Amino acid sequence: MTGQRYISILAFLVLTTSLVAQPITIEVQTVRERALTGSMRSLSRDQGLSMIVDPNRTQAEVLTPDLVRIAFGHTSEPPRMNLPSTDAERHTVVLVNGDRLTGRPQSFANERIGFRMAGVGELVLPLDRVAFWMTPAAVSSNLSVSDARLLLGSPLGRGDDALLLANRDLATGVLTAIDWDGFALETDDGERRFAHDRVLAAGVVNDPPTPSAGLVAALALHDGSVLHVGDWRLDLDADQPTLSVRLVSGENLRLNVAGIEELEIAGGRWWWLDEQTPYDVEHVPPGQLDWPHRTREDVLGDSLQTAGRMFDRGLGVHSRSVLTYRINGEYDAFTTYLGMDDSGGPLSNVDIAIVVDGQRVFEQANISCGKLYGPVTVPLTGASQLSLVVGFGKHGGVQDRFNWLDAALIRSRR
DSSP states (O other): OHHHHHHHHHHHHHHHHHHSOOOOEEEEEESSOSOEEEEEEEEETTTEEEEEETTTTEEEEEOGGGEEEEEEEOSSOOOOOOSSOSGGGOEEEEETTSOEEEEEEEEEETTEEEEEETTTEEEEEEGGGEEEEEOHHHHHTTOOHHHHHHHHOOHHHHOSEEEEETTSOEEEEEEEEEETTEEEEEETTEEEEEOGGGEEEEEOOOOOOOOOOSOEEEEEETTSOEEEEEEEEEEOOSSOOEEEEEETTSOEEEEEGGGEEEEEEESSSEEEGGGSOOSEEEEOOSTTOOOOOEESSOTTSSOEEETTEEESSEEEEESSEEEEEEOTTOEEEEEEEEEEOTTSOTTOOEEEEEEETTEEEEEEEEEOTTOOEEEEEEEOTTOOEEEEEEEEBTTBTTTOEEEEEEEEEEEOOO
């Protein structure tokens, strides 16, 4: 009898333990801390983030305006994305508000497309919200989204909607329908029909929406999708925590947290410098070459990489370069990593300075390839102007491909 009672108690403990949700492990960047690791206790747009911070297991509360991004880690593999099950079924759609959807169409009716995404469900997409569509034919041709958009050209440049065909020709006109038969394009010669397997991608000219005011979050999912949401709240469930969100387009969704890779806040105190426009730009090229600065890529147009570390955000420049921003007393600080891009060679060498209202507040000489500096943070309280200076070093402008990495302005509290 005692043995049976022991077995029953043990079974009860095993059962109740299995019903307790695994902690949601996260790495958090705030306006003050580059990396806090621990587990999430609660999350919402209105209340911010509550977490237990490793290794001391202290509790931290972060207001939403002070959040930069949250990377979600998981104790198990992310859920299998069973829709679509193969590349032959995967479509990628970019909307005019920047949402990127990965999935497959389910229905077509009256210029409205039912689009099913793994872990999300079905969204209804009006055709006038679509900016870009990439078909499974592009995936099987190893054509990336960025390459397809480059081949389609700028909507402003071409003026019309465009289809990138399997033979890499362009067909232009007005896209009037996407349905089971393919793409319908109204041209000067009348309507033309293109089957899905003849089209790699479509670029559509639609007016962008009015930017959302206030705090917005960009959710990156494990399947490559990105959703912009105007409201969010964590719902802790015994076996499947979910994030309830409202898209900026108005739809309400419940997302499995295990399918979320990252949440990034916009409209708070952290303002990425690569999203700001300098009011004055000075480039003194070496020789007769012209090297304008680039955003979110190095000066050659490749990924930002310094000392073997990749960065998604930042600016790529070539010596000599001066970028000047009006800040009008609205920011508390500027922060950045910096260093020579790994594409630079053994002769690369620059002297750099951060200048606030004409005063050099940070300088570093003899920067060469192979070393990452920072993060460097300088105060801006009350300042009107910020300049980032990259000067010629020991060898003039030879191989001087320099990066300002994860560069951001930290807005004053309102």
